Every structure is written in C-alpha cells, then in structure tokens.
Amino acid sequence: MTPARALGLLVLAVLAVTPFVPMGVMGEYTIHVLVQIFIWSFIGGAWSLMGRFGLTSLGHGAFLGLGAYTTTLLWNFFGLTPWLGAIVAVAVTAVFAVIVAYPCSRFQVRGHYFALVTLAVGEVVRLLIIAERDWTGGSLGVTVKPAGDDSLLALQFADRRVFYYGALALWLAGLAVWWRVDRSMARSAMEAIGEDETAAASVGIHVTRFKVGITVLSAVLTAIGGVAYAQYISYVNPDTLAGIGVSLRIVFAVVLGGMYSMLGPTVGTALTIALSEYLRVLFGVKFIGMAETIYGLLLILFIIFLPSGIYGTVRQLVRRRRPAAASA
Amino acid sequence: MLELRNVTAGYGAFTALWDVSLRVDAGEAVAVVGPNGAGKTTLLRVISGLIAPGSGELTFEGHAIGGRPAYEIVGRGIAHVPEGRRIFPALSVADNLKMGAFLPAARRKFAESLARVHALFPVLAERQKQRAGSLSGGEQQMLAVGRALMSGPRLILLDEPSMGLAPVMVLRLFDLIRRVRQEGYTILVVEQNVRQVLKLVDRAYLLEVGRIKMEGRAEALADQDFVRKAYVGL
Amino acid sequence: MIDPLFLAEAAVNGLLLGGVLALLALGLNLIFGVIDIVWIAYVDLVMICMYAVYFIVQVYGWPIWAGGLASVALGAVLGLGVHLLIISPILTSAPVNQLLATGGLLFFLQSFATFLWTTDHRSVRLALPRLELFDMPISVARLVAFTLSILVMLGLYLFLTRTYIGTAIRAVSQDREAMALMGANPQRVYLVTSAVGGAMAGVAAALLIIQYAVHPFFGAAFGPITFMICVLGGLGNMVGAFVASFIMSEVIAISGVIWSTEMGYVIAFVVFIVMIFIRPGGILARRG
Numbered sequence: 056m057t058p059a060r061a062l063g064l065l066v067l068a069v070l071a072v073t074p075f076v077p078m079g080v081m082g083e084y085t086i087h088v089l090v091q092i093f094i095w096s097f098i099g100g101a102w103s104l105m106g107r108f109g110l111t112s113l114g115h116g117a118f119l120g121l122g123a124y125t126t127t128l129l130w131n132f133f134g135l136t137p138w139l140g141a142i143v144a145v146a147v148t149a150v151f152a153v154i155v156a157y158p159c160s161r162f163q164v165r166g167h168y169f170a171l172v173t174l175a176v177g178e179v180v181r182l183l184i185i186a187e188r189d190w191t192g193g194s195l196g197v198t199v200k201p202a203g204d205d206s207l208l209a210l211q212f213a214d215r216r217v218f219y220y221g222a223l224a225l226w227l228a229g230l231a232v233w234w235r236v237d238r239s240m241a242r243s244a245m246e247a248i249g250e251d252e253t254a255a256a257s258v259g260i261h262v263t264r265f266k267v268g269i270t271v272l273s274a275v276l277t278a279i280g281g282v283a284y285a286q287y288i289s290y291v292n293p294d295t296l297a298g299i300g301v302s303l304r305i306v307f308a309v310v311l312g313g314m315y316s317m318l319g320p321t322v323g324t325a326l327t328i329a330l331s332e333y334l335r336v337l338f339g340v341k342f343i344g345m346a347e348t349i350y351g352l353l354l355i356l357f358i359i360f361l362p363s364g365i366y367g368t369v370r371q372l373v374r375r376r377r378p379a380a381a382s383a
Numbered sequence: 384m385l386e387l388r389n390v391t392a393g394y395g396a397f398t399a400l401w402d403v404s405l406r407v408d409a410g411e412a413v414a415v416v417g418p419n420g421a422g423k424t425t426l427l428r429v430i431s432g433l434i435a436p437g438s439g440e441l442t443f444e445g446h447a448i449g450g451r452p453a454y455e456i457v458g459r460g461i462a463h464v465p466e467g468r469r470i471f472p473a474l475s476v477a478d479n480l481k482m483g484a485f486l487p488a489a490r491r492k493f494a495e496s497l498a499r500v501h502a503l504f505p506v507l508a509e510r511q512k513q514r515a516g517s518l519s520g521g522e523q524q525m526l527a528v529g530r531a532l533m534s535g536p537r538l539i540l541l542d543e544p545s546m547g548l549a550p551v552m553v554l555r556l557f558d559l560i561r562r563v564r565q566e567g568y569t570i571l572v573v574e575q576n577v578r579q580v581l582k583l584v585d586r587a588y589l590l591e592v593g594r595i596k597m598e599g600r601a602e603a604l605a606d607q608d609f610v611r612k613a614y615v616g617l
Numbered sequence: 618m619i620d621p622l623f624l625a626e627a628a629v630n631g632l633l634l635g636g637v638l639a640l641l642a643l644g645l646n647l648i649f650g651v652i653d654i655v656w657i658a659y660v661d662l663v664m665i666c667m668y669a670v671y672f673i674v675q676v677y678g679w680p681i682w683a684g685g686l687a688s689v690a691l692g693a694v695l696g697l698g699v700h701l702l703i704i705s706p707i708l709t710s711a712p713v714n715q716l717l718a719t720g721g722l723l724f725f726l727q728s729f730a731t732f733l734w735t736t737d738h739r740s741v742r743l744a745l746p747r748l749e750l751f752d753m754p755i756s757v758a759r760l761v762a763f764t765l766s767i768l769v770m771l772g773l774y775l776f777l778t779r780t781y782i783g784t785a786i787r788a789v790s791q792d793r794e795a796m797a798l799m800g801a802n803p804q805r806v807y808l809v810t811s812a813v814g815g816a817m818a819g820v821a822a823a824l825l826i827i828q829y830a831v832h833p834f835f836g837a838a839f840g841p842i843t844f845m846i847c848v849l850g851g852l853g854n855m856v857g858a859f860v861a862s863f864i865m866s867e868v869i870a871i872s873g874v875i876w877s878t879e880m881g882y883v884i885a886f887v888v889f890i891v892m893i894f895i896r897p898g899g900i901l902a903r904r905g
Contacts, residue, residue, distance in 0.1 A: 111713040166712045167655045168852045178841030179886040186879030303720040344731030351725030358718045359706045457800040469795040471788045486800035
C-alpha cells in the first residue's frame with residue numbers, strides 16, 4: 056500500500072461519509088457545492104481527453120446542451136425516463152461529434168482554426184436552442200417536469216444526498232475512463248498524431264479514426280455530464296449549458312488544474328468553483344457583474360503567469376529542488 | 384570582418400554547434416561545407432540572429448553581435464539568404480525587393496540598390512509585377528539574393544543556394560554569385576555542392592556533426608579526399 | 618408566397634449588413650494572419666467602443682462624426698493595449714493558453730460592462746430621413762454604414778498594398794522569420810497590426826451603434842456570426858472573409874424574412890456545416 060494509494064483511500068472515505076457529518080446550516084450548501092464539483096470535474100475530465108492531445112475545443116457547451124436538453128425535453132414531452140433519454144442523448148451527441156470532427160480531421164483543421172470552428176459550433180447550438188423557443192423555452196430555459204415523488208425512473212430525488220452519491224460515482228467513473236484511455240494504445244497513437252500527423256500516418260496510424268474517436272468519446276461523456284447536471288438542478292438554460300461562457304470555464308478549469316494528469320481537471324474545477332462561489336458570496340447582489348469581472352481578470356493573470364497550471368508549476372518547482380539533493 | 388570564437392548553439396536541449404570558430408575577412412568568399420545535419424544552417428542562423436548562441440563570441444566589424452535580434456544584425460550590414468529562399472510568395476517581385484530595403488538606411492538608397500539588383504538580375508526587372516510564388520526555382524533564388532542586396536549589406540550569408548536547382552541553373556547561379564562578389568560584397572556560403580562552391584570561394588571550412596573538422600584554401604581542398612568527406616562524412 | 622418586395626428588401630438589408638460584418642471579419646482576420654492568434658474577445662472590444670460612441674453622442678451631445686473618430690481612436694488604443702498586456706506575454710505559449718487569455722478578456726469585458734452600465738440596452742438616436750427606393754423603405758443609417766464600411770475596406774486594401782508598413786504586414790503574415798531578416802522588428806509590426814485591427818473594431822462600433830442597441834452581451838449576438846464568417850472564408854484569408862460576410866448576411870436576412878431571425882441563424886449554421894464538409898479550408902482556401 057503506497058502512501059499515495061493510502062491517501063487516495065482516505066480521501067474517498069472522507070467523501071463517502073461527508074453527507075452524514077452534521078454541519079448544520081452549511082450542510083446542504085456543502086453538499087451542493089460538492090455535487091457541482093463532481094459533475095464539472097467529470098465534464099472537465101472529458102474535455103481533457105481531447106485537450107491533452109492538442110485538440111482544443113471551445114465548443115463543449117454544444118455537447119452539454121445537447122445532452123441536457125435531449126433528456127429534459129424527452130421527459131417533459133414524452134415521459135421518457137432519463138435513463139433511456141440519456142442513451143438517445145449519447146447517440147445524438149455522437150452523431151453530432153462525428154459531423155464536426157470528421158471534416159476537421161480529414162482536412163487538417165488544427166490549433167486556433169479548430170478552436171474557432173468548435174467555438175462557432177458551440178455558439179450555434181446555443182442559438183438553435185434559443186431559436187426553437189416554442190419547445191425549448193428559448194433563453195428562459197426549461198424546467199424538468201417534476202415526477203412528484205422520489206423516482207429512480209425519473210432520476211429525481213428530494214434528498215440531495217442521493218444525488219451526492221450519484222455524482223461521486225460519476226466522477227469516479229470518469230477517472231476510470233481517463234485511466235483506461237491513458238493506458239491504451241489510443242493514447243500512444245494520439246500522442247504520435249499530436250507530434251507529427253504525417254509521420255504517424257506513415258507508420259499506419261489511422262489518424263482520422265483516432266481523432267474522430269477521441270472526439271466522440273469526449274463529446275459523449277460531456278453529454279452525460281450535461282444530463283447529470285440537468286437532473287440535479289432540474290432546470291436547463293442555454294446560457295448555463297451551451298455557448299462560449301460555459302465552454303471557456305471548462306477549459307480554464309482543466310488548464311488551471313493540469314491538462315495532462317488524471318486529477319488535474321478535478322483540482323482545477325474545485326478551485327474555480329470555490330473561487331466563483333467565494334466571489335459570489337463576497338459581492339452578493341451589491342455589485343452585479345463585479346464577481347465575474349474579477350473572475351475574468353484572474354483568468355487572464357493565471358494564464359500569463361501560471362501557463363502550466365498548478366500541477367505543472369508544482370512539478371517544475373519540485374524538479375528544481377531535486378538536483379540540489381542529488382549532487383555529486 | 385566576421386569572427387566566431389568557440390560558439391556553441393542549438394535548439395532547446397539539442398546542441399547543433401560545438402565550439403565553432405571561424406573567420407571571414409572583408410572582400411573574401413568563404414564556404415562552409417559538410418554532410419546533411421552537420422549544423423550548417425544553424426551556423427548561419429546564429430550569425431544572422433535567428434538563434435541566440437549558447438556560448439561563445441561573435442563579432443562583426445568589431446561589434447559583438449552574439450544574441451542580438453535579427454533585425455538589429457541586418458542593420459549592422461549582414462544579410463541572410465535563408466535555406467529554401469523564403470521569398471514572400473503572395474507578394475510581387477517588386478514588393479519582395481521593397482521589403483528587402485525595409486531598414487531606413489536601405490530605403491534612402493532604394494533607387495540605387497534597385498538599379499544594381501536589376502543590372503545583376505535582369506529577369507527581376509522584367510518580371511516586376513509577377514507574383515513571386517509563380518517564379519521558377521532559379522528565378523526565386525535570384526530574387527532572394529536580390530532582396531538581400533537591397534538592405535545594403537557588406538556581408539552576405541547564403542544558405543544552400545543550389546538546393547533544388549537544375550545543374551545548368553546551378554552554374555548560372557554561381558556565376559551570378561561570383562559577379563555579386565566582384566561588386567565588393569563579402570560572401571559566406573553554406574553548400575552541399577562542394578565541387579562547384581570550391582570554384583567560387585577563396586577558403587572553405589568542413590563542418591561535421593557541429594564541429595569544424597578542417598579548413599583551408601579552396602584550391603588545396605579541391606581534392607578527392609575533402610570532397611568525399613564533405614559528402615559522406617568521415 | 619412571400620411578396621417579392623419583402624424578399625428584395627431583405628436582400629438589400631442583408632447586403633447592407635454584410636458590409637459591417639465584413640469589417641469585423643477582416644479585423645479579426647488581419648490580426649490572426651499576422652500574429653497567429655484569434656482574439657476571441659474582438660466583438661467585445663467593439664462593444665466597448667459602441668458604449669463610447671453612445672456616451673459621447675447621446676449623453677454628452679457631441680456630433681456623430683466626433684463620436685466616430687473617438688471610437689476609432691479608442692479602438693486603436695484598445696488594440697495596442699490588448700497586444701501589449703495580454704498577447705505579448707503569451708506569444709510563445711501553447712495555443713490553448715492563448716485562447717484562454719483572450720477568452721478571459723471576453724469574460725472581463727462583458728462583466729465589467731455589466732458592472733459599469735448594467736444590462737440596459739442603449740441606443741443612439743439619429744434624426745435621419747427615411748429613404749424609399751423602388752417602393753422599398755431603406756434605412757439611411759444602414760446605407761451610410763454600408764458605404765462607410767466599403768470605404769474603410771478600400772482604405773485597408775490600399776494600406777496593405779500601397780504602403781511600406783502595409784506590405785510589411787502582408788509579408789509577415791506570409792513568413793515571419795524572413796521579414797525579421799529584412800530588418801523588421803516583429804513586435805513593431807504586431808503593434809501596428811493590433812492598432813489597425815482595433816481601429817477597425819472602432820469603425821465597426823460607430824457603424825453598428827447607429828443601427829443596433831448596445832448592451833454588455835452584444836458580443837454574444839454578433840460574435841458567433843463573425844467567427845462563422847471567418848471560418849467560412851478561411852481563417853486568415855481576407856478576400857474569403859469579405860465574400861463570406863455577404864453570403865452569411867444574405868442567408869440570415871432572407872431566411873429571417875421567410876421564417877424568423879433565429880431560424881436565419883440556424884440556416885446559416887447549416888450552410889456553415891455543409892461548407893466545412895465541402896471546403897474545410899474556407900471557400901477560397903488560403904494561397905501560398
């Protein structure tokens with residue numbers, strides 16, 4: 056049992072019992088924040104599957120929105136359980152991801168250009184949602200129709216703690232997927248592609264297939280995250296779940312925490328959510344917009360001064376200390 | 384005129400030049416030859432300021448130029464005709480030459496420089512309005528050299544001018560370089576075509592795996608041994 | 618059947634809108650072509666300039682041309698500021714970091730505007746005559762905006778082809794290193810480019826404020842269209858962006874009158890996706 060593993064188990068144990076620790080008034084709020092952290096870390100992890108290989112998407116809001124709206128609308132209009140609705144959402148998102156990823160992969164749309172394409176896509180999904188206001192509710196959003204009682208079928212529960220454990224499980228599942236991808240052939244292939252596409256293709260790596268594949272995986276997981284969020288909050292809205300705002304926040308959280316490590320997205324998400332909440336509480340309703348202004352400013356400063364994120368910076372600092380120890 | 388002393392340089396963790404020392408006197412024509420990957424291009428890039436040296440000294444006409452940015456070194460009188468010519472493909476021939484005279488000092492002598500370039504390379508005068516990307520390889524090379532001349536340099540660095548050119552064109556090009564030299568410019572040329580370049584220059588250095596392995600007068604080096612080593616390496 | 622007169626009117630409006638959209642797309646493309654970075658917050662810079670014109674003209678009562686000039690000047694200064702403070706430090710960073718930096722600027726500008734001026738919509742009321750052309754009502758504001766945008770683009774074209782620094786800017790976008798060998802300080806070229814790009818945003822702002830109301834999330838309305846146009850025309854491709862602007866504006870205008878404004882966007886999106894498949898490099902793929 057390595058110290059790292061022991062620490063991991065300890066953290067898990069703490070997380071497992073947290074909902075039962077008496078915290079009085081703060082209890083509900085803590086659970087709420089933790090659920091958000093779990094879900095958004097899951098989503099961040101999904102993004103990082105693309106981001107770590109150089110596929111910088113600024114349009115993941117599109118997949119979130121597709122996931123969340125598909126299940127919500129299917130439930131509201133047809134009474135379809137979100138469990139099945141999620142499967143539909145996954146299918147729709149997968150097709151959508153292929154449509155966007157395929158031409159980009161085949162025709163070497165990369166870097167800033169790729170980011171811009173995804174940005175446009177993300178924004179357009181948002182506009183689409185707003186345009187079809189008759190059944191999507193437009194900018195006002197849509198509330199998930201209440202099932203009345205606690206219902207596993209409808210994925211609605213009065214007790215927040217059920218969502219807590221669901222979100223925890225989701226987060227752990229995301230880590231597991233990250234682990235599998237990291238250990239797979241796909242990872243080596245994608246890194247080769249990231250370094251030199253032509254060289255990779257010349258040794259038989261099917262570049263397009265890998266790029267599209269990882270995009271679809273990332274998109275589908277993001278959509279599932281969107282479904283989870285919609286079920287938890289019971290309300291979907293095009294600005295929180297689609298568009299450039301949410302897309303940028305996801306990317307920022309991952310880059311801040313560390314794009315190349317398993318826990319990086321989690322660390323980054325936890326920090327950005329904590330920061331957001333702190334600013335929101337600090338400013339309350341006194342200075343509307345000030346919290347976001349500071350958030351944006353900090354984002355800029357972080358990117359300029361901490362380009363490798365927290366993980367990367369810590370690693371660099373550790374490396375600088377080591378040569379002093381390993382002298383002679 | 385140009386002196387390098389113990390220059391080491393590379394890209395990140397990779398060192399391409401080790402402890403290189405060489406000298407080019409005013410009015411001379413010097414060649415640096417060597418097999419592929421020897422570091423010849425890196426050498427010119429260090430001199431012209433595209434790369435900063437890791438260590439060592441570079442002086443040009445008494446001024447230290449090591450580590451100075453490229454645009455400053457051009458101002459001192461060194462022009463670099465890069466590998467692959469690197470003309471601006473979507474600009475016209477005339478605009479390319481105009482860009483060569485970007486420096487204020489060069490702009491003041493624009494008409495004079497342009498006349499000289501047109502006299503040396505009449506084809507550039509003919510095809511002034513033509514899109515540079517549509518010129519033939521040989522014409523692009525002439526444009527690249529002409530563009531370098533527009534900055535009013537005293538030393539011209541040529542990186543593999545014969546690359547990609549048909550043999551007939553290579554002979555013509557080297558003739559033109561000879562004429563440029565005769566106009567008073569000092570030349571440092573990096574080349575794969577050892578035989579031809581030795582006919583052009585006074586002295587030559589052999590660069591191998593980042594180190595100077597041999598140097599001497601061109602006539603003395605134009606023997607089988609040197610040529611073989613330059614192509615194949617020891 | 619739709620009255621052909623409505624269609625014609627929509628087509629004309631589309632054309633007039635296209636002119637201003639082209640300004641936005643060209644400004645963004647100019648900066649990308651030279652510096653290789655996409656200013657995600659570009660339309661938000663326009664938003665700030667729009668507020669400037671609003672305050673100068675509507676609140677303080679200066680004439681519109683003064684507001685316009687101020688907007689251009691402010692745009693240029695903002696462009697310089699963005700480059701010096703945000704872009705310069707991250708020129709060698711990874712693309713994702715560069716995108717996040719300008720993304721952060723987007724958040725900052727939108728929220729700061731909300732904080733300073735609330736989300737109220739502000740417009741500039743100009744007493745302009747109504748024009749009728751072949752029985753079609755034409756907004757004089759739109760016509761003026763279109764004409765001025767064409768003139769500005771012409772000016773940009775002349776600047777890029779006839780002046781030394783303009784040609785140098787084009788050269789840098791083709792080969793940055795080679796231009797450094799000509800004695801051009803890249804930082805200086807970048808600054809000029811950023812100032813010009815910012816100035817164009819300023820012009821666009823003056824032309825837009827007389828047609829549309831400004832509010833902090835103006836960028837959310839015009840941003841996506843601009844990005845789509847840039848991608849459609851081929852990122853970095855000036856002529857492509859010009860053509861794409863009019864294609865997009867016509868699609869939006871005509872679909873808008875047949876269905877609804879938002880459906881117009883949706884259809885533009887479909888066109889966009891289809892074009893990505895047919896011509897991923899943009900309708901006029903970049904040369905050289």
